[in-house]
Amino acid sequence: MQPFRxxxxxxxxxxxxxxxxxxxxxKQFLKRIERTGYGEFLxxxxxxxxxxxxxxxxxxxxxxxxxxxxxxxxxxFGCGSSREHAPWALAQHGFRAIIAPTFADIFSxxxxxxxxxxxxxxxxxxxxxxxxxxxxxxxxxxxxEALSVSAAxxxxxxxxxxxFARHCLLNGLDDIGLTLQREADIARFExxxxxxxxxxxxxx
Amino acid sequence: xxxxxxxxxxxIWDAHVVAQSAAxxxxxxxxxxxxxxxxxxxxxxxxxxxxxxxxxPELTVATIDHNVPTTPDRLVIQDPVAAAQIRALRRNAxxxxxxxxxxxxxxxxxxxxxxxxxxxxxxxxxxxxxxxxTSTHGAFGALAFGIGxxxxxxxxxxxxxxxxxxxxxxxxxxxxxxxxVTAKDMALGIIGRIGxxxxxxxxxxxxxxxxxxxxMEGRMTLCNMTIEAGARAGLVAPDEATFSYLAGRAYAxxxxxxxxxxARWRTLPTDPGAEFDRIVEIRAEELEPYVTWGTSPAMVVxxxxxxxxxxxxxSEAERQGAARALEYMGLVPGTPxxxxxxxxxxxxxxxxxxxxxxxxxxxxxxxRKVSARVRAMVxxxxxxIKRSAEAEGLHRVFLAAGFEWREPGCSMCLGMNPDxxxxxxRCAATSNRNFEGRQGRxxxxxxxSPEMAAAAAIAGHFxxxxxxxxxxxxxxxxxxxxxxxxxxxxxx
Ligand code: SF4
Numbered sequence: 001m002q003p004f005r006x007x008x009x010x011x012x013x014x015x016x017x018x019x020x021x022x023x024x025x026x027k028q029f030l031k032r033i034e035r036t037g038y039g040e041f042l043x044x045x046x047x048x049x050x051x052x053x054x055x056x057x058x059x060x061x062x063x064x065x066x067x068x069x070x071x072x073x074x075x076x077f078g079c080g081s082s083r084e085h086a087p088w089a090l091a092q093h094g095f096r097a098i099i100a101p102t103f104a105d106i107f108s109x110x111x112x113x114x115x116x117x118x119x120x121x122x123x124x125x126x127x128x129x130x131x132x133x134x135x136x137x138x139x140x141x142x143x144x145e146a147l148s149v150s151a152a153x154x155x156x157x158x159x160x161x162x163x164f165a166r167h168c169l170l171n172g173l174d175d176i177g178l179t180l181q182r183e184a185d186i187a188r189f190e191x192x193x194x195x196x197x198x199x200x201x202x203x204x
Numbered sequence: 205x206x207x208x209x210x211x212x213x214x215x216i217w218d219a220h221v222v223a224q225s226a227a228x229x230x231x232x233x234x235x236x237x238x239x240x241x242x243x244x245x246x247x248x249x250x251x252x253x254x255x256x257x258x259x260x261p262e263l264t265v266a267t268i269d270h271n272v273p274t275t276p277d278r279l280v281i282q283d284p285v286a287a288a289q290i291r292a293l294r295r296n297a298x299x300x301x302x303x304x305x306x307x308x309x310x311x312x313x314x315x316x317x318x319x320x321x322x323x324x325x326x327x328x329x330x331x332x333x334x335x336x337x338t339s340t341h342g343a344f345g346a347l348a349f350g351i352g353x354x355x356x357x358x359x360x361x362x363x364x365x366x367x368x369x370x371x372x373x374x375x376x377x378x379x380x381x382x383x384x385v386t387a388k389d390m391a392l393g394i395i396g397r398i399g400x401x402x403x404x405x406x407x408x409x410x411x412x413x414x415x416x417x418x419x420m421e422g423r424m425t426l427c428n429m430t431i432e433a434g435a436r437a438g439l440v441a442p443d444e445a446t447f448s449y450l451a452g453r454a455y456a457x458x459x460x461x462x463x464x465x466x467a468r469w470r471t472l473p474t475d476p477g478a479e480f481d482r483i484v485e486i487r488a489e490e491l492e493p494y495v496t497w498g499t500s501p502a503m504v505v506x507x508x509x510x511x512x513x514x515x516x517x518x519s520e521a522e523r524q525g526a527a528r529a530l531e532y533m534g535l536v537p538g539t540p541x542x543x544x545x546x547x548x549x550x551x552x553x554x555x556x557x558x559x560x561x562x563x564x565x566x567x568x569x570x571x572r573k574v575s576a577r578v579r580a581m582v583x584x585x586x587x588x589i590k591r592s593a594e595a596e597g598l599h600r601v602f603l604a605a606g607f608e609w610r611e612p613g614c615s616m617c618l619g620m621n622p623d624x625x626x627x628x629x630r631c632a633a634t635s636n637r638n639f640e641g642r643q644g645r646x647x648x649x650x651x652x653s654p655e656m657a658a659a660a661a662i663a664g665h666f667x668x669x670x671x672x673x674x675x676x677x678x679x680x681x682x683x684x685x686x687x688x689x690x691x692x693x694x695x696x
Contacts (some may be wrong), residue, residue, distance in 0.1 A: 016525070022640070026645070031288075033245035033289055034249075035353075074521060075401065076404070079400055079401065080637060081618075081637075082334060082336040082350040084352035087352075102404065104404065110354065162368060164227065176358050179358065179362045179364060185222050186364055189222045190233075190363075194464070198455040198456075200264070200302075200303040200455075
């Protein structure tokens with residue numbers, strides 16, 4: 001996993017609440033069997049009309065935001081389907097962090113596993129950033145070591161993230177590798193499982 | 205040893221913690237891992253690249269549901285990308301030694317339908333799947349939740365998952381459900397009250413008389429939609445209904461093992477005095493048949509009311525959201541719900557495609573005809589359900605009325621197969637998500653119960669199923685031309 005320590009980039013405002021993963025990456029792009037190739041389909045139905053022509057009014061299509069790497073959005077970002085294709089699409093499009101008042105649980109888990117940082121800030125702080133980003137593109141710095149979001153003009157807000165996720169992100173750790181170190185614990189647990197629990201070995 | 209009263213959730217959680225340390229999330233053992241074709245290929249690929257194997261292939265089961273066409277010629281998949289995904293699952297199952305209930309095996313179906321049906325889903329278990337509606341299995345008192353593809357890979361490799369302990373929430377529904385009000389309406393009524401993020405970070409346990417009186421099918425519908433309120437999982441305590449549903453199923457324990465299992469299952473329900481982080485109480489009598497009007501399941505009103513006015517929203521953000529949703533849905537505030545015409549009707553999905561749902565819909569349809577303006581389809585949740593329904597003659601009821609009777613799969617719930625809405629087509633659907641474009645770009649989805657969907661198919665518009673006289677064929681089905689014009693004028 002790509003580590004995340006500190007990132008500075010242009011912020012793009014997407015002022016909608018409950019942005020679901022069906023919008024982030026519509027289903028017609030879920031049929032691939034690879035982990036890559038999703039970036040160009042990010043927010044497809046919002047970015048393009050039915051012939052594939054970009055819709056100029058959609059914020060990601062506006063030239064001043066084209067290089068944005070920090071997305072500012074409304075509450076409950078990433079609700080709905082568990083598709084990890086959503087954080088893949090966001091990351092492959094070039095986003096490194098999403099700032100919103102709240103995130104859906106599964107999305108947040110999936111994002112963290114892909115080096116994409118979900119930053120939950122107070123509704124008022126998100127609102128302030130949203131208004132500023134709408135006026136003109138500006139740069140934000142998201143610092144995972146200092147747990148802060150800041151801008152050159154003195155804006156600063158602190159955020160919270162669980163310590164383990166932070167540790168893994170800072171170091172780009174593979175959590176399967178970490179769990180495999182607990183092999184003995186898993187084997188001990190398995191030995192004590194009741195035999196009547198369903199198992200697919202017996203052909204029935 | 206003094207025993208602190210524990211909730212059902214806490215008992216399952218405690219029994220599955222493999223290892224715990226202050227610095228890391230708990231490592232939770234997973235009893236059953238369900239796999240489907242869309243969220244698994246990248247996980248198997250990850251295993252291959254790292255040279256890892258599936259730790260417990262016999263606790264892993266796969267099926268094909270999202271992509272599969274629902275027409276009789278479904279074995280030949282036209283869409284080359286979908287076909288590649290299905291081929292990949294077959295190859296992965298073979299390579300890693302996993303049981304696959306393939307198309308035509310007699311056991312294929314929507315992953316959340318076949319788990320319970322085969323008796324794989326049992327009380328007290330931990331169950332995961334790379335699919336958010338894994339919450340369905342909570343109906344049996346199993347801790348079941350959706351995960352992403354990286355976590356799928358983690359479970360394949362380690363049969364465990366790193367998890368932070370969620371909070372608990374009790375939703376108690378006392379009283380008796382009124383006639384014509386179903387488990388689906390219960391789910392929609394709850395989400396309408398608490399919102400799509402009302403249960404974020406929580407595992408919800410449903411309790412109270414109205415929940416106890418639900419069949420297992422009803423409990424599955426209720427738990428299925430728990431994710432739509434943002435919850436990690438939904439739970440109903442196991443009881444006699446649970447045990448009698450499971451007895452004799454293909455993978456349920458038998459003989460002495462059955463007795464041991466039931467004895468353990470009886471210890472699972474929440475102890476008196478156990479505490480929840482949050483409690484929500486609802487009276488069953490206050491629930492009605494619901495219809496969603498917007499693009500989130502929380503945008504819902506009783507069928508007896510009208511499309512709400514965004515100007516009455518509680519906040520500016522909600523007002524904007526509602527206005528945007530109405531524009532997408534092509535609806536005008538104040539329009540009575542029961543004048544909104546429908547073009548399509550979809551009865552199916554992991555929410556409402558079980559035998560009981562099909563029977564309920566068939567009772568409404570029986571002896572009537574689908575409105576000429578409507579194209580309606582029934583998609584059974586599994587091959588087994590389709591067989592049982594046909595044995596009872598339900599397919600004849602639907603076919604005679606003008607419904608299409610399809611092969612099992614997710615179908616128009618998300619339209620990853622050829623079953624999709626055209627732009628601006630309006631659909632009464634028994635599925636669980638009415639997000640923009642969910643059933644096809646520009647498509648307009650209204651979530652309802654199977655009975656309400658059936659009634660809308662006959663009437664050609666939404667109709668209160670309680671006023672639909674079951675003894676009078678076609679009582680509400682005739683829409684005269686003048687009425688048809690009003691119906692069309694009601695929406696833009
Ligand atoms: S029926 Fe719909 S919600 Fe259920 S698993 Fe299939 S796509 Fe997902």
